[in-house]
Amino acid sequence: MAFSQGAKPLRVYKETTQLLRLGILRKEPPWYQVVASVPPSTILIRTAPVEFDSPAQDGPRVMSKKVKKSKRFFRPRHIQYPEDDLRKTFFADHPWELARPRILVEDGGNDNLNHDWSKLQQPGRALDGESVVQRQMWLMEYKELSTSEAYDVARKEFYRLRMRSDIERRIAAEEARSVGAFFGKTHLQVGLELEERALLAWKVKAQEAVARRQQRIEAMASPGSIDTDVTDEEATTDTAGLANATESRPSSIEPPNAQGA
Template sequence: MALSQGARPLRVYKETTQLLRYGILRQEPPWYRVVASVPPSTILVRTTPVEFGAPQDGPIAGDRRVKKSKRFFRPRHIQYPEDDLRKTFFADHPWELARPRILVEDSGNDSLNYDWSKLQQPGRALDGESVIQRQMWLMENENLSKSAAYDVARKEFYRLRMRSDIERRIAAEEARSVGAFFGKSHLQVGLELEEKALLAWKIKAQEAVARKQQRIEAMANPGSIDTETGDEDTTTDEAGSTGAPEVRVGQAEQSNT
């Protein structure tokens, strides 16, 4: 079906009807009867919706000077109350991000299945998210301010972390008492690797300093090597020249006798 490049949507149906009438098209296209019952719109460009809260005395929609915003098709920024709490907590406790965490959840609202009237939850590891949910519960149920709820949740978090550290240390001592052997910790392995790297760097630095010192000495005394070589050659020649006359004198005495 030959249509012009700038054909309008309404002309597609009319031209198709003419082609069917003259026998150029033998069968109706699948969309023919649908377009006949629901004709297409003449405007294919999506218009900009009216923004809520926009001034009423602004430029009208038909004005050519109206410009669309560059962020019109970008998703709107969504902010949750927990975002500010997470930002504060992890800024004060950056090493909590290095702890392994389980990110698999049954749904996006798994935190609602726990009772945050207490910080420690059965079946859930203690982490920064527990502090944030505990702080939210205190703000909503105890009517505490953001800073007061943060202090309460943070102190409970410190107390439980110290308790778990003590339990782990006691368990390790009990295991060693019955003959258990533990390998090197992550800190010990890291310190050994750091010492090896520093030793290798020290050797390379000493070699570089020695080469640099040699270049400085060579530039300061460029003829020292040639002078020493010339002195050795002169000493050898003098020794050879002084030894030859003594031999001649001895030969002359033997001939006279």
């Protein structure tokens, strides 16, 4: 069943009724009786509220001729949380933290209730920037520290835990190599190899472009050199061809002695 574009809701119901009456549709659609009992609205836009002028002292209210619509009528209300400024400060100082793998599953927003932020490291939770923010909030609320002081305390604890995890990872890699484990190239090594390969390809293209440009400059400096610059092989070939053509051409002029005879 196909209807024209821009069909109105009531028109869909009327056309369906006509198709059922003509026998084109043998069975009513599941929504047919529902639409018949509760017809859809024909106005699908939101109307602006009516505004009135301030009432006069000795007169009734007068309706305003111009209805003003607010520019933010359909915009949601801006919601600001205290943690937003702390997150902005932390990730501005540590932008590489955003490049670390993260779990995209959203939590319920009650980290301060589900975890004890009297310490930064939480069991079952990865250490990230959000841990620093929640720890800073806890220090500001329970230790009554200022924003900068709480940030310094939480940041130093974060650095200490990061260094400890890096040391543990290096020790684990050394132990694995000592028993015969082999690790491939790191992401930095692979990136450097790809960069060097791209630079070499660009160097070859740049040299070819410089050579072509130098040839154009030389050609423009001496225009006649293109016509006079002929190789010896081509000159020899042209001379030999001219000689052969001269020998094979029949002579139409007889010598004078032959005419007298």
